[in-house]
Amino acid sequence: MRELSYVQALNEAIREEMSRDEKVFMLGEDIAGVHGGAFKVSKGLTEEFGPERIRNTPISEAVIIGAALGAAITGMRPIAELMYLDFSAVAMDQIVNQAAKIRYMLGGQSRVPLVIRGQGGSGRGNAAQHSQSLEAWFCHIPGLIVIQPSTPYDAKGLLKSAIRNDNPVMFIEHKMLYSSKGLVPEEEYLVPIGKAEIKRAGTDVTIIATSWMVFRALGAAEQLAADGVDAEVIDPRTLVPLDKETILSSVRKTNRAVVVHEATRFSGIGAEIAAMIQEEAFDDLDAPVFRLGGKFTPIPFSPVLEKSAIPTQEEIVAAVKALL
Amino acid sequence: MHIADLSLGILGANGIVAGGIPIAVGAALSARLRGTDQVVACFFGDAAVNQGAFHEGVNLAAAWKLPVVFVCENNLYGVSTRITETFPLEKIADRAAGYGIPGVTVDGNDVLAVYKAAQEAVGRARDGKGPALLVGDTYRWEGHFYGEPGLYRTKEELESWKAADPIPRFAGYLAEKGWGAEVERIAGEVKDEVERAARFAIESPLPDPATLLDNVFVPF
Numbered sequence: 001m002r003e004l005s006y007v008q009a010l011n012e013a014i015r016e017e018m019s020r021d022e023k024v025f026m027l028g029e030d031i032a033g034v035h036g037g038a039f040k041v042s043k044g045l046t047e048e049f050g051p052e053r054i055r056n057t058p059i060s061e062a063v064i065i066g067a068a069l070g071a072a073i074t075g076m077r078p079i080a081e082l083m084y085l086d087f088s089a090v091a092m093d094q095i096v097n098q099a100a101k102i103r104y105m106l107g108g109q110s111r112v113p114l115v116i117r118g119q120g121g122s123g124r125g126n127a128a129q130h131s132q133s134l135e136a137w138f139c140h141i142p143g144l145i146v147i148q149p150s151t152p153y154d155a156k157g158l159l160k161s162a163i164r165n166d167n168p169v170m171f172i173e174h175k176m177l178y179s180s181k182g183l184v185p186e187e188e189y190l191v192p193i194g195k196a197e198i199k200r201a202g203t204d205v206t207i208i209a210t211s212w213m214v215f216r217a218l219g220a221a222e223q224l225a226a227d228g229v230d231a232e233v234i235d236p237r238t239l240v241p242l243d244k245e246t247i248l249s250s251v252r253k254t255n256r257a258v259v260v261h262e263a264t265r266f267s268g269i270g271a272e273i274a275a276m277i278q279e280e281a282f283d284d285l286d287a288p289v290f291r292l293g294g295k296f297t298p299i300p301f302s303p304v305l306e307k308s309a310i311p312t313q314e315e316i317v318a319a320v321k322a323l324l
Numbered sequence: 325m326h327i328a329d330l331s332l333g334i335l336g337a338n339g340i341v342a343g344g345i346p347i348a349v350g351a352a353l354s355a356r357l358r359g360t361d362q363v364v365a366c367f368f369g370d371a372a373v374n375q376g377a378f379h380e381g382v383n384l385a386a387a388w389k390l391p392v393v394f395v396c397e398n399n400l401y402g403v404s405t406r407i408t409e410t411f412p413l414e415k416i417a418d419r420a421a422g423y424g425i426p427g428v429t430v431d432g433n434d435v436l437a438v439y440k441a442a443q444e445a446v447g448r449a450r451d452g453k454g455p456a457l458l459v460g461d462t463y464r465w466e467g468h469f470y471g472e473p474g475l476y477r478t479k480e481e482l483e484s485w486k487a488a489d490p491i492p493r494f495a496g497y498l499a500e501k502g503w504g505a506e507v508e509r510i511a512g513e514v515k516d517e518v519e520r521a522a523r524f525a526i527e528s529p530l531p532d533p534a535t536l537l538d539n540v541f542v543p544f
Binding site: 025065066068073097106110112166 | 353
């Protein structure tokens with residue numbers, strides 16, 4: 001199998017879906033032409049599909065999402081790119097009050113085949129307004145599917161599924177993963193929405209990690225293995241709908257769980273996952289579920305401070321050891 | 325409020341002031357991409373023109389020359405606040421100049437004036453010349469909400485606008501042209517239809533709580 005980067009995998013997903021279905025088109029800031037997007041996700045697509053289907057918008061996030069929504073309920077399948085997920089704040093009415101609710105408010109008349117893609121996370125010195133992990137905002141809104149892929153394989157397969165889905169999807173990439181590489185088959189495949197994946201099988205503790213933190217969890221698991229601790233690492237991949245069963249059956253086996261995400265720990269998705277485990281697998285737990293998340297601070301610009309704002313591999317190792 | 329029938333191209337009113345404007349722009353983009361000759365009519369009130377969504381939507385429609393007519397029903401008040409407190413220009417239609425599109429003000433209580441202005445704007449949009457802003461000056465007889473005391477406006481002001489009611493005005497015009505009987509027939513039909521709809525609503529059963537989660541998502 002060949003290796004692709006995360007960004008190449010995303011690009012390939014969009015290319016394949018645009019070739020497959022002429023209703024699919026893309027709009028966003030600086031995505032067209034030779035520029036091909038701030039992170040090059042749409043590189044080469046204008047040359048292949050033309051400027052009508054790869055559309056540069058003004059820097060107007062509310063109308064990027066609103067126009068994509070209007071197109072979605074009238075027969076198109078738009079992919080709207082938010083250059084940074086932080087900019088969703090500018091478009092929140094269109095995401096939360098409009099896209100998420102229109103089907104419900106119209107008694108099921110509409111389908112909303114809309115993908116809102118963007119990248120979040122720290123690690124690149126982009127500071128407070130370009131580094132947030134905002135997935136929990138969207139998880140709290142009934143009507144939105146929320147996806148956070150960690151590997152190139154998942155990024156491609158889930159984006160293709162998202163484009164084919166008839167619900168609004170928040171597709172949250174990570175800026176530190178774009179250049180990461182992984183095996184991606186030549187032949188077509190989909191990754192189903194709502195299915196977690198066990199990224200490393202183990203028996204002693206379950207580490208549930210999202211996005212960039214999956215790799216820190218895997219690193220921690222290797223470190224723990226050297227000390228004779230066999231950790232299982234689960235990537236939910238989709239936060240809404242959440243694959244509870246994969247998480248619960250792992251915890252029933254390991255009897256211990258640590259949840260790791262980059263987003264602020266307080267009120268993060270980890271709180272939901274920890275509560276779910278304690279409600280549904282309390283008798284199987286040998287220790288309280290532990291959560292690791294970002295500190296309660298905006299992401300600072302200073303690289304030293306930025307690094308210390310989010311969970312480290314060492315902190316994951318320490319958290320696991322504290323549970324044993 | 326959220327009257328919609330997607331099968332007829334009616335995408336619904338919106339609970340958020342100006343929230344529908346970006347969506348209308350997207351529907352116009354969709355019409356172009358699907359290669360139809362559809363034109364989108366996007367309705368909103370005077371208060372909507374002070375929302376960012378109005379600016380973003382009209383600007384994008386103008387930049388892309390999309391087939392959409394922005395129809396502002398200027399009834400002078402956003403809830404209780406008079407437009408003169410919140411809007412600095414003499415006319416709402418003057419905003420159009422900033423987007424390089426036509427801005428037209430008509431007597432919103434004159435059916436034929438609205439018809440003519442709309443026909444021109446729709447024709448222009450259909451010809452690929454882009455959007456227009458059409459402002460109809462009118463008034464809201466009732467409160468913003470049911471049972472509102474309406475202390476922010478005078479009785480005289482309300483009465484003067486009631487005297488300018490567009491329906492009897494247009495009916496009078498039609499009667500002069502010899503269409504009086506037809507007008508009465510249509511008025512009767514409309515009254516019947518509204519009464520049937522009200523009866524249907526009153527007689528329909530309340531929703532089954534088991535349907536609460538229906539339509540949150542399209543099943544997949």
